[in-house]
Amino acid sequence: MKVFITGTAGFIGFHLARLLLAEGHTVHGYDGLTDYYDVRLKQRRHAMLREFPAFVATEAMLEDLPALQAAVQAAQPDVIVHLAAQAGVRYSLENPAAYIDANLVGTFHLLQAAVQARPRHLLLASTSSVYGANTHMPFAEGDKADTPLTLYAATKKANEAMSHAYSHIHGLPTTVFRFFTVYGPWGRPDMALFKFTRGILDGTPIDIYNHGDMQRDFTYIDDLVRAIRLLIDAVPPAPEARTPTHGWQPVEGDTLSPAAPWRVVNIGNSQPVRLLDFVDAIEAEVGRPATRRYLPMQLGDVPATWADASLLQRLTGYRPQTPVREGVRAFVQWYRTFYSG
Numbered sequence: 001m002k003v004f005i006t007g008t009a010g011f012i013g014f015h016l017a018r019l020l021l022a023e024g025h026t027v028h029g030y031d032g033l034t035d036y037y038d039v040r041l042k043q044r045r046h047a048m049l050r051e052f053p054a055f056v057a058t059e060a061m062l063e064d065l066p067a068l069q070a071a072v073q074a075a076q077p078d079v080i081v082h083l084a085a086q087a088g089v090r091y092s093l094e095n096p097a098a099y100i101d102a103n104l105v106g107t108f109h110l111l112q113a114a115v116q117a118r119p120r121h122l123l124l125a126s127t128s129s130v131y132g133a134n135t136h137m138p139f140a141e142g143d144k145a146d147t148p149l150t151l152y153a154a155t156k157k158a159n160e161a162m163s164h165a166y167s168h169i170h171g172l173p174t175t176v177f178r179f180f181t182v183y184g185p186w187g188r189p190d191m192a193l194f195k196f197t198r199g200i201l202d203g204t205p206i207d208i209y210n211h212g213d214m215q216r217d218f219t220y221i222d223d224l225v226r227a228i229r230l231l232i233d234a235v236p237p238a239p240e241a242r243t244p245t246h247g248w249q250p251v252e253g254d255t256l257s258p259a260a261p262w263r264v265v266n267i268g269n270s271q272p273v274r275l276l277d278f279v280d281a282i283e284a285e286v287g288r289p290a291t292r293r294y295l296p297m298q299l300g301d302v303p304a305t306w307a308d309a310s311l312l313q314r315l316t317g318y319r320p321q322t323p324v325r326e327g328v329r330a331f332v333q334w335y336r337t338f339y340s341g
Helices: 011-022 039-049 065-075 096-117 151-170 192-202 221-232 275-286 310-316 324-338
Strands: 002-006 026-031 055-059 079-082 121-127 174-179 206-208 262-267 292-294
Touching: 002 011, 002 065, 011 026, 011 039, 011 221, 026 039, 026 065, 039 055, 055 065, 065 096, 079 096, 079 221, 096 121, 096 151, 121 151, 121 221, 151 174, 151 262, 174 221, 192 206, 192 275, 192 324, 206 275, 221 262, 221 310, 262 310, 275 324
Parallel strands: 002 026, 002 079, 026 055, 079 121, 121 174, 174 262, 206 292
Antiparallel strands: none
16 A cells, blocks of 8 residues: 655654554655754654655655645555644644644645545544534534634644545545544654653653643554554545445444545544643653642643544544553653663
């Protein structure tokens, strides 16, 4: 199988590419290696992927439509997985233009390139942040997601709508997945686990918002990419193919669009963890207490996330389940090794 992945120098894209390469597939990566965080970390990820003969990388921006189209055409992919984006809920308050360029213009370009390439399946990353001010939990894919609290969430919701339109117009089988607080080795330095671990080891205070009264559905990176890998094979059928004569059987709670071969799926651990318990787990693995600085809730943040991942399980037979302490242990071990020099 030939897979084109955007964001292969990023946290999730790197892990997904490595999984697919280990399975014997061909991966063409595409990444702009922006300086949103330490570029050396991104370069190291790409260097590890280049150790696989079946990996090819194009280093260019999503906003560069000719470069993106040329890379997709060269790859001739069976599957496209779009993970590249300007990430970070809080950074969208500081630099909103970056989200318009990367997430809206960049995704538009990716959709244009996908229409030309005609893969058998297009998969796009969204986020639990699209649930915004929704307070009904656990979050289910059919819940309204019309109250985004940040521009980041709004761009991801727009990406979902854009991909549905392209799926309808061009008959492009598309799956959108919503991630829930992904963590693990090779993670982003702007994420809580990275910042907390670094702060505890350095003896500097860590910021705990809403005075610790928060919960997150922490999802371990290996579980996440395994779910994506399985969803690659769960191709949404076109509306006209949803009959027993085509071998189609309905799935309870499916989010298939009535107008397109398109669906949306949550990927989460389905076990929300108190933020203070998360900090406790990091302290236990690092072996020293944190200096905790309790602060009010940040603008655009939400007190809790919790995924209903039952559709993922019905489609793939799989659901994430790595305990937080196990995942935190793996991250702390990686962090100490990576930064030991």
